[in-house]
Amino acid sequence: MPDLERLNAHYQAMPPVAAMRIRATGFDGDCLRLHAPLDANLNDKGCAFGGSLAGLMTLGGWGLLTLKLEAAGLDAEVYVADSQLRYLKPLYADLMAEARLEPGTDWDNVLRTFRERGRARAVVQAVVRGPDGEPVADLGGRFALLRAP
């Protein structure tokens, strides 16, 4: 199964993620893109629910690392350890997120640490942009990568 299809099967197997209709739409090796329709993610004000923005960006980080570890031929479990979120403005459109490694990350070193110790950490940055391309929310998140049992 192609990577992205497998990742989406993974997402759809999680009931809250299926309910938010979150889907990975593209991965170029460095950036994972995700989409979720506004109607499944509305708050009481008719714009995107903060918890959905948080979930989408967290899953973006999780999916990015899962795909990058798979691409390196590694079987790992990925856990979010902590995150900082900013909600910058209301979003009245579908939710589109991008997730990338924190700039300056030495990914080869992350992989080396993982291979040697069976665990490593990585920091992801994710952003949701409005239709005009302006960020409406962003996330910085630290993830733990553990060798699959």
Added chain:
Amino acid sequence: MPDLERLNAHYQAMPPVAAMRIRATGFDGDCLRLHAPLDANLNDKGCAFGGSLAGLMTLGGWGLLTLKLEAAGLDAEVYVADSQLRYLKPLYADLMAEARLEPGTDWDNVLRTFRERGRARAVVQAVVRGPDGEPVADLGGRFALLRAP
């Protein structure tokens, strides 16, 4: 309608919150308690999805401030501005959260600012505990309180 019932009607009107089956279960004036069943909030590892923990605690803060402003007779809109989350351990049980104002908050001063300027800020702390009472995740969040239009 009693406060908690109105808050739950509010929660249920948000599609992603209804899907996570999040409910406020108690409010004593200082602490808002919420519950969500594990089966609606599972991740791929059979424990609570990080996005659901984030959503539950964020809604806890939002609900706490909404109820406290109502109790003060104020008609306000509450928005989350930013938050810091920590995921401490996996949770294999229903999600139970508590939300309180940050210790040391001068709530009377928050209300005074809101009445004078039509806007104020407040910081909430929320925690999800496991069946043994130990925290499994926590959140610190800043919220903006704006006079309802």
